[in-house]
Amino acid sequence: MAPPSSRRSGFSKKAQYSLFTSYLLAGLGALLGFALLILSLWQPAAFAPLRGVAGDAGVPVGEAAAITRTGSQGLFSGITGYIRAGSQNAALREEISHARIKVAEADAVLAENRRLKALLDLRDGPVKPVAIARIVGSSAASVRRIAFIGVGTRNGVRPGMPVVSDQGVLGRVLETGMFSARVLLLTDSESVLPVRRAKDDVVAFAEGRGDGLLRIRLVNLGINPLELGDVLVTSGAGGYYRPGVAVAIITKLTPDGAIGRLVAEPSATNFVMVEPIHQAAAVEALAGDGIATLPARSAPAQPPEPRATGATPPASPANGGLQR
Numbered sequence: 001m002a003p004p005s006s007r008r009s010g011f012s013k014k015a016q017y018s019l020f021t022s023y024l025l026a027g028l029g030a031l032l033g034f035a036l037l038i039l040s041l042w043q044p045a046a047f048a049p050l051r052g053v054a055g056d057a058g059v060p061v062g063e064a065a066a067i068t069r070t071g072s073q074g075l076f077s078g079i080t081g082y083i084r085a086g087s088q089n090a091a092l093r094e095e096i097s098h099a100r101i102k103v104a105e106a107d108a109v110l111a112e113n114r115r116l117k118a119l120l121d122l123r124d125g126p127v128k129p130v131a132i133a134r135i136v137g138s139s140a141a142s143v144r145r146i147a148f149i150g151v152g153t154r155n156g157v158r159p160g161m162p163v164v165s166d167q168g169v170l171g172r173v174l175e176t177g178m179f180s181a182r183v184l185l186l187t188d189s190e191s192v193l194p195v196r197r198a199k200d201d202v203v204a205f206a207e208g209r210g211d212g213l214l215r216i217r218l219v220n221l222g223i224n225p226l227e228l229g230d231v232l233v234t235s236g237a238g239g240y241y242r243p244g245v246a247v248a249i250i251t252k253l254t255p256d257g258a259i260g261r262l263v264a265e266p267s268a269t270n271f272v273m274v275e276p277i278h279q280a281a282a283v284e285a286l287a288g289d290g291i292a293t294l295p296a297r298s299a300p301a302q303p304p305e306p307r308a309t310g311a312t313p314p315a316s317p318a319n320g321g322l323q324r
Contacts (some may be wrong), residue, residue, distance in 0.1 A: 116271060127242060129273040131155040136180070138266065145188035145210060147266055151274065152177045160240060160283065162275045168246030168263035169193070169234060170272060181274075185266055186247070187212050194237040195247050197230050204257055206232065206247055214248050216257040226250055226258045238286070239279030
């Protein structure tokens with residue numbers, strides 16, 4: 001009879017010893033673990049050195065894992081930022097554009113507030129204004145230099161009244177409507193205004209040239225006393241303008257006077273003040289006497305411009321420099 005293919009372990013002494021040894025080692029390990037558990041509960045600090053050694057051994061592995069994790073996060077962040085950079089740049093450019101617009105609007109509001117405050121300071125002076133208005137238009141494309149303001153007869157504005165800004169004289173009211181008025185600017189070729197030098201009594205006439213500048217013609221010919229940078233103000237002659245209001249600054253000398261630029265530039269002025277005629281009685285008396293003597297002119301006289309009913313008749317430079 002053939003022997004069986006497998007035999008029980010009990011028939012092999014070597015196998016029995018191996019199995020017994022494994023059981024014994026397992027029991028000893030369990031006892032050792034139990035003892036260590038009891039020791040750790042009774043003296044926790046006893047295993048601190050072992051924990052330190054284990055932690056030191058795991059540091060290189062942890063650092064390598066952290067570096068790998070940080071690098072992958074930076075890589076993904078870079079890719080995401082690159083993808084979003086275009087849209088973010090476009091949004092930032094739009095925000096900058098809006099911010100610039102807001103800054104420009106704020107600067108405009110600040111400048112307008114300064115002009116209004118200057119007009120209020122001017123209003124608190126000895127002359128009470130008839131009206132304060134905004135310049136709503138001008139005739140820059142025309143041969144005439146006319147401005148339009150948003151007040152008229154309803155506000156008490158009448159032809160001949162001076163129009164000034166916080167800087168100086170701009171012109172006078174030429175014609176009026178119910179809610180608007182036309183202003184003859186000092187730079188118009190038909191404008192003549194008696195002026196004097198601010199620091200003394202050198203008198204002259206400021207005539208418009210139609211190109212934005214004024215021709216200053218001295219009354220007393222001889223040695224030209226004017227100098228570059230001199231400030232000319234209204235003399236008060238004729239009664240239309242109150243004396244002492246700034247008119248022009250000398251920029252070029254000529255044999256019979258000078259060329260000057262306006263102190264109050266119309267193109268840079270928004271708000272103006274309409275003042276009453278300084279000496280209304282004197283103006284009416286001069287107009288009633290028919291005084292209309294004109295100075296000698298180098299150019300032929302032009303026909304008078306049609307004017308609205310009730311407009312002040314032309315007068316000479318002696319009565320305030322109205323239309324010639």
